[in-house]
Amino acid sequence: MNQLLLWLDDRTGYKGFVRDALYENIPGGARWRYVWGSTLMFTFGVQMITGIFLWMGYSPSAQTAWESVYYIEHQMVGGSLLRGVHHYTAQLMVVLIAIHLMQVVIDGAYKAPREINFWIGLILMKITLALALTGYLLPWDQKGYWATQVATKIAGIVPVVGPWMQQLVVGGSDYGHHTLTRFFALHAGVLPGLMIVFIVLHVAMFRRHGIKARSPEKRPAAYFWPDQVLKDGVACFAVLLTVLLLARFAPAELTAPADPSDAYGAARPEWYFLFLFQFLKFFHGETGEIIGAIVIPGLVMGFLFLMPLIGRWKIGHALNVGVLGVVILGAGLLTYLAWNEDNVAAYTAEGAFSGVEGKLTAIEIEKRKHRAERTENPYRGKNEREQLDIYFKAQGIEDELDDFLARLEKYKAYKKSQEHLAAVEEAERNGHRAQELAGQGIPPAGALSLIHNDPKTQGPKLFRRHCASCHDHVDAEGKGISLLRPLVYEVDKESGKLKVADDGSKIPLPNAAPNLYGFASREWLRGLLDPQKIAAHTIDTDTYQVRDAPYFGNTRHRVMREDEGMAWYVKTHLANLGEEEQQSLEKIITVLSAEAGLGSQREADEQARADEIIGDAQQNAAILSTALGDFSCTDCHRFHGQDGDSAPDLTGYGSRQWMIDFVSNPNHERFYSEGANDRMPAFHKAPNDPNQNKLTKKEIELLVDWLRGDWYEPAK
Amino acid sequence: MAKSSPDTPTDDPPAKAGADERRTFLVQASAIVIGGIVGFVPLLVGLRNFLNPLLRSKDDIEVDEAVRIATLDDIEIGKVYRFKVNAIRVDAWSKHPPGPIGAVYVRRDSDDPKVLPKVYTSVCPHLGCSVDYKEDRQQFVCPCHNGTFAKDGTLVDPETAPPPRDLDELEDVEIRNGNELWVVYRRFRSGIAAKIAE
C-alpha cells in the first residue's frame, strides 16, 4: 500500500497538494466566523450536482419546459427531493453570500492586499444573482414567467442599448422558445463556467494572502486541518440539513404553465428580489424608473467595489461598515414593506373597515336610487373625491371627511392586499389543477392546452364574462358567482318619466335570469315547479336592488302574460295539489331530470330506473302527459313525440347537446317560439360564419360542461 | 525524494545564443496572430448567431394585421370589457393555430356607429404586468407597482405613480360588416415615456 502511494506521489506529487490544502496556517486558530466561504463552496457544489441531474430530466422549450419539470417533480423517483434541494440551496446561497460579505467587510478583510480578491467576490455575488434570476424562469410556470418579464423589461429601459439587450436575452421581441434556450444556456453553461473560473481565482488568492484574522494574538495559530475543517463540516452539514428538511416538507412550488394571455395578478419576484420590487414603487415616470432600477442599484454596487480604496482612509472602514449596514437594513425594511403591503388583509380583523364600507355602499345606493327614480343625479360624472364631498355635505357630516379620507387610504391598501391574496390563492388553485390534469398525460401540444380545454378552469371565467350579467351561479349556501341586480323602474318612452301602474306604484323592470347552479337537477326542478319559488323575488327599496330571485322572479316570464306561461301555470295550478298529484309531480321531476343525464345524479337515476319510475321514451312521455291542474307538461312542451309546440322542447332537457343547442340559439323553433324568449341571446347562431358568433362552439361546450359539473377529477 | 526521472522536463530550454532577433520577432508576431485567429473566429461564428434577434431581416416577421375582437352588441355603452385577442402566433419554429396572444380592454362611449370604440392593451406601460379593470372603482389597476389608470386610460397621480405614461390605446380600430370590431394588436416598449411599438 505504502509502495503504491509513494509511486502515486512520485508521478503526481499529490502529497504536496494535500499538505498545502490541509496545513494552511490560520493565525489565531480556527473560528466559526470563517465557515461562510466554505459553506458557499459547498452550496455551489450542491447546485452543480443537483443541477446536472435536473438537466438530465429537463427540456427547454415553451411546450416542454413546464411539462418536463412537472414530470421530474411528480413522476420521476426522487424528483421532488432533487428539485427541492436545488430550489432551496439557491435561496440559501443568496443568504450565505450576504453573510459572507458582511463578515468580510466587518473584519476588514477587503483591505490591501486583498482588494482584488474582494472584487472577485463581488463578481461571484453578481453571478450568483444572475443564476438565481435565470433559474427562476426555467420551469416556465406563471410565477417565473411573469416575474422574469419584469426583469427583462427593466433591462429594456437602459438608455440607448436597452432595447437591444432585451432582445438578445429574450431571443426575440416576445417570450418563447428562444427565451428558454438562452436562459438555460446562461444558467447551465455560461454562468456556472464563469463561476468556476472566478471561484478558482478567489480561492487561489485567498490562499496567497491567508485568512485575515481579527486580533490573532489572543489565541495560538493552528492549521486548517482538523479544527477548522471540522467547523466548516458542521456548518455545511447544518446547511444540508436545512435544505433537506425544506425540500422534504415544503416541496418547491410549480404554478400553472405560463400563459401569455392570462392576467396573472400574483406576479412577484422571488423573495430575495422583493426589496428591489418594492423600491421601484417609489419612483415614477421614465427617469424615475432609470434612477430607481439602474442608477441607484448601480451606485450601491459601485460603492461596494470602491470599499477597498475607501478603506485606506482613516475613517474609511467605519464608513464602509456603516454604509453596508444601511444597505442591508434598508433592503430588509423594503422586503418587509413589500410583504406587508401584500399581506395586511390576512391579519386585519373582519369588519375593521365596516365604517368605510358602510359609507361607500351608502353612496352606491344613492346613485342607484337616482338612476332608478330618474332624479337629478349629483354624483354623475364626478370623481371619487367629489362624490365624497357631495355625500358628506348632504349628510351634514363634513367634519368627518378628513378622518374618513385617512381611513379610506388604509381601506384601499387593505382591498389591494385582499386582491393580491385572492390572486395568490387562485394561482395556487390553478397550479394544483394544472398538475391534476397533467396527471392524465400531457398531449404533445403542451400542458397549456389541457388548461384551455378544462371546463373546471374555463367555465367560471366564461360564465363571468358572458352569463353573469343576468344569471347567478350560487349554491345553497350562497357561494358562487352573483352580481348585484340594481332596481330599475320601467320608463315611459314618450314622456321619459317613470311609468306607474293603476294603483299608482312604480313598475320594476326585470333585469336578471335564473340561477343556473344545478340546472336540470331534481333539486333545481323542484324549485322551478314550486309556486312559492318560481316567481319569488324581493324588491329592496332600501338598497335599490332586486334580491332572492332564483328562477323567473326577476325575468319577464314573471310578468309577461297574465294567463299563460310557466310562472303563471306553476303559481295557479300547482299551488294546491293533492297527495296523489304531489306524487305525480315528483315523478315528472324524476323523469325530466333524468333526461339531463347529470353525473351527480347518476346513482339516483339508476335507482329510479330500477324502481321503474323512469322507463323508455314512451313511458316517460306518458308521465309528462299526466295532467296537473288543468294541464300537462306536454300540452305546451314537446317531449319524445308528444307535440306541444308553444314552449321549449323538453326532449333531452339539460343534456349536454340540449344545452349546447339552447345556448347556441334559444330562438330556434325547438326552444322559444316567437316572443316567448325574454332576453337570452343566441351565442352561436351561425355555425358557418364564425364572425357572427359571440362564443365559439368550443367555448359553449366548456361552459355547458362546467354547468353540468362534467370535468376530469383524479381518482382519490 | 528523487525528483527527476529522465523524461520529465525540468529545466528551461537552452538560451539560443546569437539567434536572429528579427526571426524571433516574426515568430512571436505570427504566434500571436494565429493564436488570436483560432481563438476568436469560433467565438465570432457563435456571436453572429447569438445576435440573430437583432440581425434577422424583418421580412419574416409577420405584418400587422387586424384581428376581430368582438361584435358591437357585446359591448354595452359606457362599460369596460376585457377581450382576448386571438391570432396566429409564431414562436421560433412553432406556428400556433389562432389562439389567445394577449388581451384588450374595450369601451364604447356612444351608440353612434361612427364613433369608434376605444381599445386599450392590457399590458401595463410600466413593466408589463397585466392590468385589471375594477368595475367598482371604475379604474384600471396594475397588480404590480400600484399603477392606476382612469376609465379613459389616463394615468392617475402622474406625479407619483410608477408608470411613465397612460395606458396604451390601440389606434387602428375598424368596424367591419356593420357590427364587428377589428383591431391591429400591438405591443409597446415599456418603462419609457414615449409610446413606441415594439
Ligand code: FES
Ligand atoms: S408593472 Fe404596472 S405598475 Fe409596475
